[in-house]
Amino acid sequence: MVKNLTNRLTNAFIFLTLLAISISNLYPLFFMFFNSLKHRTDYLIDPFSIRGLSLTWENYVTMISQFKILSLFGNTLFISFFTILFILIFGIIASFAFAKLKFPGIDLIYLLIISTMFIPVQVTIIPLYIFYSKLQLVNSYWSVILTYLGMFLPEAILLMTASFRGIPDELLEAAELDGAGYFDKLRYIIVPMGVPAIVLTIIFYFIVTWNDLFTPMVLLQDMSKRTVMVALASLLSRYSGDPTFQFAGLVLATIPAIIIYAIFQQYIIKGISAGSTK
Amino acid sequence: MKKTMRLIIFGLVIISTLLAATGCAPAAPAAPQKLTIWINARDSFISPSEQKLSQDQWYISQAIKRFEAANPGVTVELVPQADALQAHQTFRTAGLANNAPDIANLWGGTFIYALRDVEADISQYIPAEDKANLIGWDTVTLDFKEGNPIIGYPTPDNQMCFFLYNKKIMTEVGLDYENNPPRDVETFMADMQKIKDAGYLPMAADEGAGYPYYFFYIAGYWWVQQNGLEPILAADRGDAKFADDQALIDTLKLYNEIWAKGYMNEDAATSGDSWNKFLQGEVALFPSVPTFVKDAQDALGEENVGAILPPNFSANSKIKDSLIGGPGQSLVVSKSSKNPELATKFLSFINSKEEVLKFYETQTKVPVRKDLTPADLKLQPGSVGDKLFSWSKNYIFWVDNSLSGPVVDNFTKLLPLVLTGKMTPEDFAAELDKVKGQ
Amino acid sequence: MKISAFSPFHKTKAIHGILSIVPVMVVLLFIRLYPLASSIYRSFTNWDGLYRNDWVGLKNYINIFTDSPFWTLLRNSLVLLLSVPLQIIIGLFIAVLLYEEVKGWRFFRTLIYLPQIVSAVTIGYLFRIAFGLEGPFNIILQAINLGKYTMEWLGNTWTALAVLVFCLTWFSIGWQAIVILGGMTRIPLDVFEAAKLDGATFFQRTFLIIVPMIVRTLEYAVIMSMVWTFTSVFAFIFAITNGGPGYETTTIDYxxxxxxxxxxxxxxxxxxxxVILLLIIMVFTVIEMRFTSAASDWE
Known part of the structure; x- marks a missing residue:
């Protein structure tokens, strides 16, 4: 009886804690949404009061009709898609090597690759820009995608190598005895068993590339190629611009990120190797 | 072996796909009659109300169309920059790659002087008419020195720093700032006490939130007005010491005193909501620039918003009844430009009387042209706009656009400590001396 | 079964290994290593970002150690690192709760990641207001009779740093939870169920069953959040404290x-x-990797 009560209390405590964290997580989004329904002046007077809250969707309508936010989505989507595609292709095969195809010196190479993450991107942007301009790549999406590959491949390799290391060697050896080649191993063992890491890679780098401001701001100097975050950042400085209009755009811009997260997180399921290890 | 081959082919396919994809990027056609212009996406040519319009309806896009129509064969491409600070870096980098736009909207003074290696000298192309009719040429002339190369035009809007005030509070306290504004510090401090006694906050600022505007808008004026800008620039170059600058020490003492006496929000070093409070009607005075006026009028009612000059520091000051201001932004021509003469022609066009009048249909700022009257701009006599206009001819250029980067950085970082009495003005001046002349 | 290093079997494997990392090496060579090498060279010059580029030897390094608030910056970066163990432990607990399908787990799992989607500017602004002198945090303290503890949280060195640690932790919990959940997918279900049937408590399940099985995932989580804290938090600091008071919350990356x-x-x-930052992170990473290699030896 007593144990039952303590259990219930513990469960209630856990539930309330998780609820509090969830509400605090939801709040910034709610704050943006709530203020996107106001007029500029009412927001400036008090961003935290319901004063001036109108239920008009004017900011959203203008965002779509005048600001053409949906075509900006297309630009960012292009960059995000190809960044993730190449991160997955290059990252999976490299992580396979780092985890399972050891050769002398590979650990040093691994550390070298990882250590390229340790320097802020601002530091390297000038030499990079000049490199791209020699290749006529400035103002091309590919300059942004290449920069992202340089920034995020080491991170993704760190993640996927950690995951692939957990795949039992016996499985690979057994497959080899059955005559499985490099690609068979990738396709039938590494990728299926690495699904959680691959899914996390997709989620992380979709959201990071979707929200990034710095790289596209420097490399894409063409109105028609701007990414959604760069375009939205242009709307506001500390005391000028229209914050409520920008909030409407920011709220719309979270939707693709939330969808990607909601879809892919479902693939993180329990006991992924339960059937195959034994 | 077969598998190794497959692997090699696979690798090659990936690499070549990538290279092919990157190779087909369009190379910019080098049309000699094309101008590219970067503008700050906010705070210069695009007003808040224009942001909700599509790009071809903005004033600046319309102006470009008129320029193109007047100059057949010329096309102008407009590229707004999302972040004004970053635009300086991007311009620098693009200049280094010989890829910079013909014209870029950057901050005047030291910010553009630091980029002189990638900026073009356009002195020879500037029409005499512009030289005579525009103010602010010093801010685009290297090192503020007359006779040095001119690297651009000031933007058509003049900024200036003053106090916005809440008329309702002043009336309640019994102060008539329309007819009898405080002109010296003693009166000003006595007024602050009166406002405080009446239960209102005399002044508010977010001094620690990135840009210490109470100092750079108001106290900076007290500093420069005492002996002029030259001794300050000398200290910045390393030819004198900030620690020996009595005007700086005295100014900082007053700067701190206003906070210490409770004439400001107690949390001025960490707050982020002082503007909200002014708009809510809780605060009497707010250090401002013209961009703020319209929001204040919208929030408090046009009849409740007034403007005054900052009071004079002392009767012995070298400069009096002035304020900090001047065109803080500029439009510079880059060395990468294939056609600096055409670029200058565009800048001249944008600053012409007709264009400036059209520009001011969408803006609440103050022009840099000398040949405009308040009537041209449809300013009501006695209105805030009219007052700003009358002050605009007599300004002291921004201190923070005049000092070198490391000094401004230390200034910005350490000022909140001086404000709240955690650092003495003497120690502060010594900290500036550590980084000057770099 | 020991295979000699020169057996054909092993050789193919090594060739596969080398070829597998070639694409990554090519990308990184141009996009990261070349700019990195160029930056290291520039650190010995008086480069102004343009054409001035004279060799000055160790002058910049000497300036950093003698003429700049470097030690304050280093202290601040190290203090913010405290958020790494905090976010990992909280993230771990949440991941285990979600794994055990606590009531409402689907809902929580969806919301937990939201902070990562919102911009640092908005989050920073909300934290600045929340911990302002008249902000909600002080109002709550007053409401629960702790009014004497109200203060200007962002105006003092240690409380301002504490707010930053809190913000970074809050921001990263969801990320950690999802990473750890990803690592936990490989735990065989029967192991976990057996432990539960044996009456292992929540903490026993977490630290004795789960942690040893996700050492590699934790290694990844530690390195990533450490690197992130060292190199990428200036947007938060800018919005919350602006590095102040003075340089008291300014970090190296800021x-x-x-x-x-x-x-x-x-x-x-x-x-x-x-370059100094790079070396610091390098030292931390190597120590961390040594540590986890030892921990996962029995894997």
Whole structure:
């Protein structure tokens, strides 16, 4: 009886804690949404009061009709898609090597690759820009995608190598005895068993590339190629611009990120190797 | 072996796909009659109300169309920059790659002087008419020195720093700032006490939130007005010491005193909501620039918003009844430009009387042209706009656009400590001396 | 079964291994290593970002150690690192709760990641207001009779740093939870169920069953959040404390950022600071990798 009560209390405590964290997580989004329904002046007077809250969707309508936010989505989507595609292709095969195809010196190479993450991107942007301009790549999406590959491949390799290391060697050896080649191993063992890491890679780098401001701001100097975050950042400085209009755009811009997260997180399921290890 | 081959082919396919994809990027056609212009996406040519319009309806896009129509064969491409600070870096980098736009909207003074290696000298192309009719040429002339190369035009809007005030509070306290504004510090401090006694906050600022505007808008004026800008620039170059600058020490003492006496929000070093409070009607005075006026009028009612000059520091000051201001932004021509003469022609066009009048249909700022009257701009006599206009001819250029980067950085970082009495003005001046002349 | 290093079997494997990392090496060579090498070279010059580029030897490094608030910056970066163990432990607990399908787990799992989607500017602004003198945090303290503890949280060194640690932790919990959940997918279900049937408590399940099985995932989580804290938090600091009071909450990456953007920037100084940061993170990473290698030896 007593144990039952303590259990219930513990469960209630856990539930309330998780609820509090969830509400605090939801709040910034709610704050943006709530203020996107106001007029500029009412927001400036008090961003935290319901004063001036109108239920008009004017900011959203203008965002779509005048600001053409949906075509900006297309630009960012292009960059995000190809960044993730190449991160997955290059990252999976490299992580396979780092985890399972050891050769002398590979650990040093691994550390070298990882250590390229340790320097802020601002530091390297000038030499990079000049490199791209020699290749006529400035103002091309590919300059942004290449920069992202340089920034995020080491991170993704760190993640996927950690995951692939957990795949039992016996499985690979057994497959080899059955005559499985490099690609068979990738396709039938590494990728299926690495699904959680691959899914996390997709989620992380979709959201990071979707929200990034710095790289596209420097490399894409063409109105028609701007990414959604760069375009939205242009709307506001500390005391000028229209914050409520920008909030409407920011709220719309979270939707693709939330969808990607909601879809892919479902693939993180329990006991992924339960059937195959034994 | 077969598998190794497959692997090699696979690798090659990936690499070549990538290279092919990157190779087909369009190379910019080098049309000699094309101008590219970067503008700050906010705070210069695009007003808040224009942001909700599509790009071809903005004033600046319309102006470009008129320029193109007047100059057949010329096309102008407009590229707004999302972040004004970053635009300086991007311009620098693009200049280094010989890829910079013909014209870029950057901050005047030291910010553009630091980029002189990638900026073009356009002195020879500037029409005499512009030289005579525009103010602010010093801010685009290297090192503020007359006779040095001119690297651009000031933007058509003049900024200036003053106090916005809440008329309702002043009336309640019994102060008539329309007819009898405080002109010296003693009166000003006595007024602050009166406002405080009446239960209102005399002044508010977010001094620690990135840009210490109470100092750079108001106290900076007290500093420069005492002996002029030259001794300050000398200290910045390393030819004198900030620690020996009595005007700086005295100014900082007053700067701190206003906070210490409770004439400001107690949390001025960490707050982020002082503007909200002014708009809510809780605060009497707010250090401002013209961009703020319209929001204040919208929030408090046009009849409740007034403007005054900052009071004079002392009767012995070298400069009096002035304020900090001047065109803080500029439009510079880059060395990468294939056609600096055409670029200058565009800048001249944008600053012409007709264009400036059209520009001011969408803006609440103050022009840099000398040949405009308040009537041209449809300013009501006695209105805030009219007052700003009358002050605009007599300004002291921004201190923070005049000092070198490391000094401004230390200034910005350490000022909140001086404000709240955690650092003495003497120690502060010594900290500036550590980084000057770099 | 021991295979000699020269057996054909092993050789194919090595060739596969080398070929597998070639694409990554090519990308990184041009996109990261070349700019990195160029930055290291520039750190020994007085580079202004343009054409001034004279060799000055160790001058920038000497300046950093003698003439700049470097030790304060380092202290601040190290203090913010405290958020790494905090976010990992909280993230771990949440991941285990979600794994055990606590009531409402689907709902929580969807919301937990939301902070990562919102911009640092908005989050920073909300934290600045929340911990303001008249902000909600102080109001709550007053409401629960702790009014004497109200203060200007962002105005004092240690409380301002504590707010930053809190913010970074709050921001990263969801990320950690999802990473750890990903690592937990490989735990065989029967192992976990057996432990539960044996009456292992929540903490026993977490630390004795789960943690040993996800050492590699934790290694990844530690390295990533450490690197992130060292190199990428200036947007939060800018919005919350602006590095103040004075330089009391300015970190190394924040200083690098500031130096890059000031008029007449000394890029040589900024790159030298970045090289020092690189070395610091390198030391931390190698120590961390040694530690986890030892921990996962019995895997």
């Amino acid at each position: 200083m690098i950022y500031t130096k890059f953007y000031q008029a007449g920037s000394n890029f040589g100084f900024a790159t030298a600071l970045a």
